[in-house]
Amino acid sequence: MEQLRIAQVSDLHVLKDYRNSMFDRLPLLQTELPANYVQVALREIAEAKPDILVLTGDLVHEGSAADYRFLKMLIDRYCDGIPVLPVLGNHDLKQSFYRGYLNEDRTGRYYYKHEQNGYRFLVIDTAVERNGCGDISSEQIDWLEQELSHASENGTILLGHHPLQSRQAWFHTDYDARLGDILEKSDVIAYLCGHAHYAEDCTICGIRQITAESCAFGVETVSDTDVIYTHTRGYNTCWLENREIIVHQHQMFPVHPQICRFAF
Ligand SMILES: [Fe+2]
Structure with missing residues (x-):
């Protein structure tokens, strides 16, 4: 049986120093x-x-090269040796x-390709800098069409920042309708994404779309015009077994939730 365990962290919004950033104006953050x-x-x-760590966008919150070096240092400090796939988001x-x-x-x-354990x-890159709405360029759709014209050994996982669709009303993603045909005829098992800061799981274009919670803060649509920021935070573990994908959502709390640890 072919297996792969994916850790998915999304919407990290890292900065070395949060002073004078959006976060400085939000007391709860x-x-x-x-x-x-x-x-x-x-x-x-x-x-x-896990076998691989994927970071589905908003790695840094409108920061500098030094902020990305800081993020890379954190990844190397904790997850050295685990392959990491970064995705770019609108921030x-x-x-x-x-x-x-x-x-x-x-x-x-x-945009790029990576292969591991027979999975592709x-x-x-669905992001336009500082634009909350997603955009998948025709150049990338051409690239996907070419890559997906032949099947990989065990199947394909698509990674991006913006969901193709979402119940969250504060954004949408623009893409040519031919992307739907390409995905429906392909060996893509799932599309892992973020951006919404709100965990969602649905099927679109015949594939599973898994939107991870943000590990920085939650966002919820409460009316046609209003959204709220919340203390909801998390990340996913996705177990791939052949073409099945099982998702566990890890929640993160201000106080560590572990009560005790024992051997069995
Ligand atoms: Fe984000």
Whole structure:
């Protein structure tokens, strides 16, 4: 049986220093800084030893190359040795990411392929900087069409930031309808994404779409015009067995929820 255990952390919103950022103006977040929760998640993930760690966007909150170097240092500190697939979100500044995380001088959308245990990961960049709505460029749809024209050994996992659809009314994602045909005819098992800061699980274009909770803070739509920020935080473990995917949502609390530990 082919297996793969994926840890999915989304919407990290890391900064080295939150002063003068959006978080500085939100009293409830001043003592509950996202970078602290990212470290809790990474520490728990390191202990669980997944096969791969995927970060589905908003890695850093409109920060500099130094903020990306800080994030990379945290990942290396806790999860050294685990393959990591970063995805860009709308709060990621692409040039800062390229400079700080990849140590490269380039611009433009960041999409790429990774293969592991016979599974193919296709990572797309659905984000336009500082635009809450998603956009999948025709260049990326062409690339997906070409990559998905042949099946991989065990199936494909698609990674991106914006859900293709969501019950959260404060954003939408634009893409050409031919993407739906491409996905329906493909070996894609699931699309793992984030952005909503609200866990959702649905089927679209014949594939499972799993939207992870943010590990920084929650967002909920409470009326046609209003959203609230919440203390809801979490990350996912996804067990892949052949073409089945089982998702466990880990919740994170201001106080660590572990009561005791024992051997059995
Ligand atoms: Fe986010």
